[in-house]
Amino acid sequence: MNMSSSRRWANPALWAVALVLINVLWMNVAKQTAPNEINTADQFERFREVDVAPVFGTQDALPAVFSTTFSSLSLDQANVSYTVRLNNESIVFSWSGVLTDEVPDWEGDLTPGTYVVETVVEEGIQVEQVLLLQPFETVQMTGHVVLSFLLVAIAGLEQGVRAFIAKNTKTTAAPTTTSTAPFKPSAYNEQETLAWDDTDSPWREPVR
Template identity: 30%
Template sequence: MMKNNYWLWAVALILVNTGWYFVSQQNASQEINRPGAEFSESRNAELSVVYGDELDYEIVHCFESINGVVYNVSINIQQGSKTLYSWEGDTNDGCITHTSSAEEGDIVVNTEIEEGVEVTTELTTWPMKSAFPIGVVLFSVGTIVVAFGETFVRYMIKKYKDDGTDNQANEIGENNSDSSNIWQDPLRPN
């Protein structure tokens, strides 16, 4: 029976860490500019991370001409005085995806377009991705502590019950052992 218990805890360990993997891979999206909303040439965004000081990000930008004329467009991402990403092209280039890493902090997305262009810009980050290894360690240790703690508690309960049963049996036997009478009261458990 004990071997089955270890197998169950091993499965629990795998399930806990698999769940943590899926949680840590969740992304956070920020719309910088989109059609139908008020366009802004300069927008602030935030790169935030749960653990560490660097994170992965992805920026997707699409420029579309409303009237079919080809226009020049550009996008530039700054973090302080550092340029994280710069792109220049035209409305025929379609959607562009850029993936990189950067330090945690505020960024500024500068977009230059001409009249007659719709722009869609979306920033995606994975704030918990860098916390995955430390989370695996913490959740594994926690699961192991619960597993062996449960085994220890069961052992202590069994030991307490065994000690209590022996004492009660001795007390019953001592109280009812009167050798002068042939008849004695029946023994009843408490």
């Protein structure tokens, strides 16, 4: 394979690598979670509101994980519970038990809206609640399509610009000029130089 063939294949190969990399990066971004603290050990309220905003204007449900931990330094046993309602009306999920129970994480999809978390505990119990959302999971496939299309469009535009510049460079190249002498020398004829006519002599016989 010669040098020109290697250069011809190098640029498309680089764009192909860029296409793979940008899709891998977007896939990692789409799987990232956004934590929302509901209650902490230092700050607790029985009613907490959390807004689940739509992503890029879509009303698709977002994957979510709701984690709750109850603990106490002064109580050995107590009743604990929490309830999550959408728009403070319909119950989305709830759990109730005692302090020594292991609270399972809730996993599901939450539609955009305002959620109210009601947590019921006795005095002296610390509560830690976190809502993890994956906002870009719902638009992951759309993101792959859009990013791939944009990258292919940029690659095509780059190739077009290269071809346009190369074409203009050839057409605007300065033409080669040849210098001409101001006087054209006459052809030299040896026979004409050697031939001598007597009538051409400047000396003539005297008139008698």
